[in-house]
Amino acid sequence: MSDLTKSEHVTPPGASDPLSVGERELDRFPNPGLPEHKHRLSDESEAGSKRVERQIVILFVLSLLASIGGVVGYFAFPVGVTLGSVQASTLSIGLGLGVGMLGIGIAAVHWAKALMSDVEQVDERHAQRSDDATRAAAVQALKDGADDSRIARRPVLKGALVSAVAVAPLAFVVPLVGNLGGDWNVSKFRYTMWGPGVRLARDPDGGLIRPEQVTIGSVWHVIPDGLLGSEHMLEEKAKAVVLMVRMNPTELTEAPERADWSWDGIVAYSKVCTHVGCPVALYEQQTHHLLCPCHQSTFDVSDGAKVVFGPAKRALPQLPITVDDEGYLVARSDFTEMVGPSTWERERYTDLPVSDEEKAH
Amino acid sequence: MSTTTPLAKAAGGTADFFDTRVGAGKMVKEFARKVFPDHWSFLLGEIALYSFVVLLLTGTFLTMFFVPSMTEVHYPEDALPVAMRGVEMSEAFASTLNMSFHVRGGLLMRQIHHWAALLFMASIVTHMMRVFFTGAFRKPRELNWVVGFTILILGLAAGFTGYSLPDDVLSGNGLRITDGVVKSIPVIGSYMSFMIFGGEFPGTEIIPRLFTAHILLVPALILALIAVHLVLIVVHKHTQYPGPGRSNRNVVGYPLFPVYVAKAGGFFFVVFGVLAIMGATLAINSVWAYGPYDPSPVGAGAQPDWYMLFLEGSLRLMPGQPEFVIAGYTISLNVLIPAVVIPGLLFTALAAYPFLEAWVTGDKREHHVLDRPRNVPTRTGVGVAILTAFIILVLAGSNDILATHFNLSINSITWVFRFLFFAGPVIAFIVTKRLCLALQRRDRELVLHGHETGRVVRFASGEYIEVHQPLTDHERWLLVGHEPVRPLEIGPGENERGVARPAYKKAVRRSKLSNFFFADRVEPVTPSELAASHGHGEHEEIESAESNEGLLTNASTRG
Numbered sequence: 001m002s003d004l005t006k007s008e009h010v011t012p013p014g015a016s017d018p019l020s021v022g023e024r025e026l027d028r029f030p031n032p033g034l035p036e037h038k039h040r041l042s043d044e045s046e047a048g049s050k051r052v053e054r055q056i057v058i059l060f061v062l063s064l065l066a067s068i069g070g071v072v073g074y075f076a077f078p079v080g081v082t083l084g085s086v087q088a089s090t091l092s093i094g095l096g097l098g099v100g101m102l103g104i105g106i107a108a109v110h111w112a113k114a115l116m117s118d119v120e121q122v123d124e125r126h127a128q129r130s131d132d133a134t135r136a137a138a139v140q141a142l143k144d145g146a147d148d149s150r151i152a153r154r155p156v157l158k159g160a161l162v163s164a165v166a167v168a169p170l171a172f173v174v175p176l177v178g179n180l181g182g183d184w185n186v187s188k189f190r191y192t193m194w195g196p197g198v199r200l201a202r203d204p205d206g207g208l209i210r211p212e213q214v215t216i217g218s219v220w221h222v223i224p225d226g227l228l229g230s231e232h233m234l235e236e237k238a239k240a241v242v243l244m245v246r247m248n249p250t251e252l253t254e255a256p257e258r259a260d261w262s263w264d265g266i267v268a269y270s271k272v273c274t275h276v277g278c279p280v281a282l283y284e285q286q287t288h289h290l291l292c293p294c295h296q297s298t299f300d301v302s303d304g305a306k307v308v309f310g311p312a313k314r315a316l317p318q319l320p321i322t323v324d325d326e327g328y329l330v331a332r333s334d335f336t337e338m339v340g341p342s343t344w345e346r347e348r349y350t351d352l353p354v355s356d357e358e359k360a361h
Numbered sequence: 362m363s364t365t366t367p368l369a370k371a372a373g374g375t376a377d378f379f380d381t382r383v384g385a386g387k388m389v390k391e392f393a394r395k396v397f398p399d400h401w402s403f404l405l406g407e408i409a410l411y412s413f414v415v416l417l418l419t420g421t422f423l424t425m426f427f428v429p430s431m432t433e434v435h436y437p438e439d440a441l442p443v444a445m446r447g448v449e450m451s452e453a454f455a456s457t458l459n460m461s462f463h464v465r466g467g468l469l470m471r472q473i474h475h476w477a478a479l480l481f482m483a484s485i486v487t488h489m490m491r492v493f494f495t496g497a498f499r500k501p502r503e504l505n506w507v508v509g510f511t512i513l514i515l516g517l518a519a520g521f522t523g524y525s526l527p528d529d530v531l532s533g534n535g536l537r538i539t540d541g542v543v544k545s546i547p548v549i550g551s552y553m554s555f556m557i558f559g560g561e562f563p564g565t566e567i568i569p570r571l572f573t574a575h576i577l578l579v580p581a582l583i584l585a586l587i588a589v590h591l592v593l594i595v596v597h598k599h600t601q602y603p604g605p606g607r608s609n610r611n612v613v614g615y616p617l618f619p620v621y622v623a624k625a626g627g628f629f630f631v632v633f634g635v636l637a638i639m640g641a642t643l644a645i646n647s648v649w650a651y652g653p654y655d656p657s658p659v660g661a662g663a664q665p666d667w668y669m670l671f672l673e674g675s676l677r678l679m680p681g682q683p684e685f686v687i688a689g690y691t692i693s694l695n696v697l698i699p700a701v702v703i704p705g706l707l708f709t710a711l712a713a714y715p716f717l718e719a720w721v722t723g724d725k726r727e728h729h730v731l732d733r734p735r736n737v738p739t740r741t742g743v744g745v746a747i748l749t750a751f752i753i754l755v756l757a758g759s760n761d762i763l764a765t766h767f768n769l770s771i772n773s774i775t776w777v778f779r780f781l782f783f784a785g786p787v788i789a790f791i792v793t794k795r796l797c798l799a800l801q802r803r804d805r806e807l808v809l810h811g812h813e814t815g816r817v818v819r820f821a822s823g824e825y826i827e828v829h830q831p832l833t834d835h836e837r838w839l840l841v842g843h844e845p846v847r848p849l850e851i852g853p854g855e856n857e858r859g860v861a862r863p864a865y866k867k868a869v870r871r872s873k874l875s876n877f878f879f880a881d882r883v884e885p886v887t888p889s890e891l892a893a894s895h896g897h898g899e900h901e902e903i904e905s906a907e908s909n910e911g912l913l914t915n916a917s918t919r920g
Contacts, residue, residue: 017726019609019727029888031605032837033605077465079464079465083442086461090466090640093465094637094638095642098633098640102631112619112620116620116623117620120606123611125598177556180555188561189551221657232561239561276545277544278538281658293662293663294534296761296775311695341545341693344692347691
C-alpha cells in the first residue's frame with residue numbers, strides 16, 4: 001500500500017471506518033432513503049385478505065389429502081410382481097409425497113407474501129472489527145495465558161511439545177495407509193493371464209475359437225480360456241480382455257518383428273485403452289479403426305493399432321497369436337508390454353521377448 | 362394477562378424451562394426479529410441447503426437396503442427385472458436392483474436422491490455465480506467464499522462416490538477412468554492406484570470404501586461446513602442489493618419471524634415437493650439397463666452426471682502427443698494436463714479470486730451492498746470467461762452425443778472445441794466487458810436525459826421535440842449509487858533523496874493489474890454533471906433549433 005499513491009478520491013477514508021463505502025463527501029448524490037410503503041390489496045380490503053386466507057387453507061388441505069394418498073399408494077400397490085406395479089407404487093407414493101410437500105410449501109410462501117406484514121424493516125450493521133479496547137484486552141488475555149503457562153524462554157519444552165505432537169499421528173496414519181494398498185505389488189500390472197498356449201475364448205461365454213470361424217471383417221471380443229470362474233476374475237479380465245479382428249492379409253501392415261504375431265490376417269489387440277483404460281470396443285469395418293467410446297482415442301487395427309486421433313499416445317499392445325495342434329487359436333506369449341494406461345514405471349516392462357519360457361511369473 | 366388460557370400457560374412454562382436452563386430468552390430476543398433482505402437470487406443457496414437435507418433423508422432410506430459389498434452373487438431367478446435373473450453380479454448391484462423392484466418406495470427414493478444430487482450441485486454452482494457476479498465475496502465475506510468453494514469440491518466428491526456405488530457398467534467405467542488418471546501421477550501413481558482399490562483394479566474393496574466416504578466422511582464434512590457457512594451469514598448479516606434506503610450501514614428487509622420462517626421454511630417444502638415429483642415421474646440412472654460391472658463392455662454415448670462432464674470433456678479434448686519418456690520414466694501429460702492441471706487452474710482461480718480482487722483494488726473496507734454486475738465490467742468479464750471455459754469443457758464431454766444428434770464428424774467437433782477452449786474465454790471476456798460498459802453508458806444516458814415519454818411536442822418555431830421525463834430521486838439512486846473505482850496510480854520509483862523504493866516492482870505489477878481492471882470505466886453521473894447537462898440541454902436546444910434538426914433529448918429538464 002505504501003508504495004502507491006492513489007488518485008484523488010478513490011482512496012476511501014480507510015480503515016478508520018470500514019463501513020464508509022458510498023459515503024465520500026465529494027460530488028455524490030445523497031441516498032434518498034426508503035421509498036414509501038405501498039399497500040397490497042389484501043392489506044386494504046377485508047374481502048381480499050379473506051380470499052387469501054381461503055387460498056392458503058385450500059393449499060394445506062390439498063397437501064393433507066395428497067399425503068394420505070401417498071400412504072394409500074404404499075399399501076395399494078405391491079412391488080416385485082410386475083414392472084407396472086413397481087411403476088404404480090413409485091408414482092403414487094411419489095406424487096403423494098411431492099404434492100403433500102409442495103402444498104405446504106406454496107401455502108407457507110403465499111401466506112408470507114400475501115398475508116403477513118410486508119413493511120420493510122431496517123437493522124443496523126456494525127463493523128466486524130472489534131474496537132481497540134477489546135483488541136487490547138484480547139491481546140492481554142493471550143499474554144497472561146502465555147505467562148501462566150511459563151512457556152517463554154523454554155525452547156527445549158517447546159521443541160519437545162512440537163515434536164511429540166508432530167510424530168504422534170504417524171502411529172495412526174502409517175497402519176491406515178500401509179494397509180490400504182494390500183500387498184503393494186504394483187508389478188502385477190505387467191502380467192496378464194495370457195501366456196504360451198493359452199487359448200483364446202469368446203467373451204462372455206468362454207467358447208474356444210478356431211481360425212476358420214473368424215470371417216474377414218468380423219470382430220471378436222476375447223478372453224483367455226480359464227478366466228471364467230478363476231480367482232480374481234474381474235482383476236484378470238480387466239487386464240486380459242482382447243479384441244480380435246480378421247482382415248484381408250493384404251490390408252494388414254505389420255512390423256517385420258511382429259510378422260508371426262498374426263494368423264492369416266487375424267490380429268489380436270488389448271482392448272484396454274492406453275489413455276485411461278476404458279474398453280476400446282467400437283470397431284469400424286471400412287476403415288479398420290477402433291474407437292474408444294470414453295474419450296474417442298482412435299486406433300488403426302490394420303497398422304499396428306497405432307493412434308490416429310484422440311488423447312491416447314501409445315498403440316494398443318498386440319497379443320501374439322498362433323494356432324495350436326488341435327486347431328484352436330492360442331496366444332504365443334503374454335503381452336510384451338504393460339497393457340492399459342501409462343504409469344511412471346511402465347517402460348521397465350517393455351520389449352520383453354516373446355519366448356515360451358518367459359512367463360516365469 | 363388476566364385471561365390466561367391453558368395453552369398460553371403451557372407455553373409460558375416451556376419458555377421458562379428453557380430460559381432458566383439455556384438462556385433461551387436472550388437468543389429469541391436476538392434472532393426472532395433479525396432482518397433479512399429479500400431477493401429471488403438469495404434462494405439459490407437455499408435450494409442447495411434444502412436439496413442437501415433431502416439427500417440426507419433419502420440417503421438414510423437407501424442405506425437401509427443397500428449392501429456395500431463386492432461379493433459375487435447370482436441374482437434370484439424369481440426377482441425383477443427379468444433381464445437380470447441369474448446374472449452374476451456384486452451384492453452392491455443386486456441390492457440396488459432389489460431396493461428398486463422389491464422395496465416399496467425404494468425406486469422413488471433412489472430417483473429422488475439422484476435428482477437431489479444433480480440439483481444440489483446445480484444450485485451450488487448458480488449460487489456461486491450469483492455471489493461472484495454481485496461481488497458478495499468481498500470483505501468481510503472472503504472466508505465464507507472459501508467455505509462455500511470447499512462445499513462445492515466436497516459436493517463433487519459426494520457425487521462421485523455415490524455415483525459409483527451401484528457397481529454398474531457405467532459407474533465401473535467411471536472408476537476405471539479414475540484409475541487411469543491416478544496411474545498417470547508421476548512416481549507414486551501405481552501405488553496410489555493400489556491404495557485406492559486395495560490392490561489391482563477393480564478389487565473387492567472399492568465399493569465399501571466409497572460407501573464409507575459417501576455416507577460418513579463427505580456428508581459429515583459438508584454438514585460441518587454448511588454450519589460454518591450459515592453462522593458466518595448471521596455474523597456478517599446478509600448482503601443486500603443496492604436501492605434507495607439501502608446502505609452499507611443497514612440491512613433492509615423482513616424479520617426472520619414470521620416472514621422468513623414461512624418463506625424459507627415453506628421453500629424447503631417446495632424444493633422437497635419438486636424433487637419428490639421428479640423422482641416419481643422422471644426415471645434416472647436405471648442401472649439394470651446397463652447391467653453389472655464387467656471390465657469388457659462399454660456403451661457408446663455414455664455420459665457422467667453433469668457436474669463431472671467438464672472433466673470428461675477436458676480428457677477428450679487433449680491431444681495424445683504430450684506423453685514423454687524421460688530417463689526411462691513415463692510422464693503422461695496427455696492425462697495430467699486435462700485431469701489435474703486444467704481443473705486445478707479453474708478451481709484455484711475461483712477460490713483465490715476474492716483475495717486477488719482485494720489486492721488489486723487495495724480496498725480494505727467492508728462491503729454489504731452488492732454490485733450490479735455491469736458496474737464491475739472486468740470482474741463480470743472474468744466470471745463469464747471462466748464460465749465459458751467450463752461450458753466448453755461440458756460440451757466437449759458430450760461431443761459424441763453432439764456428433765450423433767447433429768450428424769457431425771466427431772473429429773471436427775473435437776478440433777473446434779480445442780480451438781474454442783482457448784479463444785472462447787477471451788472472446789467472452791471482451792464481449793462481456795464491452796456489454797457492461799455499454800449498459801453503464803445507457804444508465805448514464807438515462808440519468809442525464811430521463812425517460813422517453815413518447816410525447817412529441819411541436820414548438821411555435823416549427824421544431825419538434827420529444828418530452829423527456831426526469832428520473833425521480835429513488836429511480837436515479839440505483840443508477841448513480843455505486844462508487845467509481847479508478848486504477849491505482851503508482852508514484853516514482855525513487856524517493857525524494859533518489860533512493861530506490863523497496864518493493865517497487867511489486868507495486869508496478871499491482872498497478873498494471875489495477876489498470877487491467879479499471880482503466881476502461883464509465884463513472885456514475887455526479888450531481889454536478891446532471892446540473893451541467895441541464896444547462897447543456899438548454900444550449901443544445903438553441904443549437905438544434907438553429908440547425909433545424911428538431912432532435913432534442915432532454916427538453917423536459919429545461920428550466
